[in-house]
Amino acid sequence: MLKQLRDIPISVLDLAPVVEGGTAADSLHNSLDLARHAEAWGYNRYWLAEHHNMTGIASSATSVVIGHIAAGTSKIRVGSGGIMLSNHAPLVIAEQFGTLESLFPGRIDLGLGRAPGSDQAASRALRRGLGSDGSEFPEQLSELRAYFDPEGTEARPQGVRAVPGEGLNVPIWLLGSSGFSAKLAGQLGLPFAFASHFAPEYLLPALDLYRSSFKPSATLDKPYVMVGLGITAADTVAQARWLATSQQQQFLNIIRGRTGKLQPPVDSMDGLWSAQEQAILLDKSHYSIAGDKSAMKERLQQMNEETQADEWIIASQIYDHNARLRSYEIVAEAINC
Structure with a gap:
């Protein structure tokens, strides 16, 4: 049975955007402010993405930023969307997220991606001879997973345990x-999140x-899908389209x-x-x-029918922080009205 929008x-x-004229410190301050507002508006999770060697994204040390957000909020789930596992030794990620879960019990998610989240030069600098190109992801x-499972000794090096993490x-x-x-x-019976905001042709x-x-x-016991959407909402359609530039x-x-x-919005992309x-x-x-709110509700209902998503995760790349806050507020209003 198709869910009602208000039940999704x-x-x-959060791609932790560093805006033209701003700094990474500004971005991280804004991320915490957005997380606190999102918590008050009833959002379920707050995820941050791992990207490297990109001057416009401040969340490269993703686990550290997750701790920053979790410490400044009280109930919203906080996690990664995602950690690029090919960049890291699995033990390090198990220890980092075991530490986060120990500090903020019941609130931490570990979303994992296979891509490097960086260019080739940064990938080489990160991996330092690990030799992984994503093919070793499984x-x-x-x-x-074995580091979290006390019984999972066969899949991890003998005698190596993740502390914190195990159990x-x-x-x-x-x-x-x-x-x-x-x-x-699907084969592992894990929840799945799809980045339709930059790969729409592969979503369905x-x-x-x-x-x-x-x-x-x-x-x-059954599939659980979260669909990523790129959303720019404003009080008028014209303002939203301007912000979306x-x-x-x-x-x-x-x-x-x-x-x-x-970059700041422009009046026209022509040229x-x-x-x-x-x-x-x-x-x-x-x-x-x-x-605007009406357009949000109408299009989300269409997407609900197309995808039957169990959850939406929304990325809003908006230059002005207050306009970005308003965008997330409007989406919450559209879904709940």
């Missing part, structure tokens, strides 16, 4: 933008693959192979993108929404 939990995906995942219940999610993690999450096939591959586990400029830089700080780039960006925006 909503969460925050084995790394098995080792990581703690840290929910593990698989994140993806293609079919690989969807199928693996990945959800079908996850659900058809799903095997009940000690974690879940910051995200469009960011995507434009990505397809050009550039990085940089989040900034070519016709081909505009077509690419519009195609990538199929599951992104820019509009």
Whole structure:
């Protein structure tokens, strides 16, 4: 049976944007402020993403920022969306998230991605000879899960234990933008989150693959899907579309192979993108929404029917912090009204 919008939990995906004219310190201060507001508005989770060598993202030390957010809030779940496991030894992640769970019991999520979340130079600097290109993800995942499981001795090096970590219940999610993690999450009976805000063309096939591959586990008895959405909400449609040009400029830089700080909105993207780039960006925006409360409700209802998502996680790349707060507030109002 299709859920009503008000019955679907909503969460925050914070890319901790560093805006033009701002600093990483400003970004981290704003993240905590947003998390406190999101908690008051009834959001379920607050996730942060691991990216490296990007001047416009302040959450590279993701576990540290998760601790910062969890310490400044009281009940909202806090986690990673995600930790890029190919960059790390599984033992280190087990210890970090075991520590977070020990400090903030019952509030920590561990979302895992397979991609590096960085360019090739940063990947080499991070891995220092680990030799992983993402192909070892299933084995790394098995080792990581074994550190939390007191009985999981076969999948981890003999005599090595994660302290803190062992015996703690840290929910593990698989994140993806293609079919690989969807199928693996289904086979392992783990919850799955899909990044439709930048890979919309794969969303429905990945959800079908996850659900058809799903095997009940000690974690879940049925599939659980969280769908990522790019949302820019404002009190008027015109204002929302204007604010959304910051995200469009960011995507434009990505397809050009550039990085940089989040730019202020512009009155028109004409002259900034070519016709081909505009077509690419519009195609990538199929599951992104820019509009007022009414538009939010209408489009979310459509997406609810298309995806039958169990939860939404919302990324809002908005230059002005107060406008970003208002965007998340409007989404909560649209869902609950």
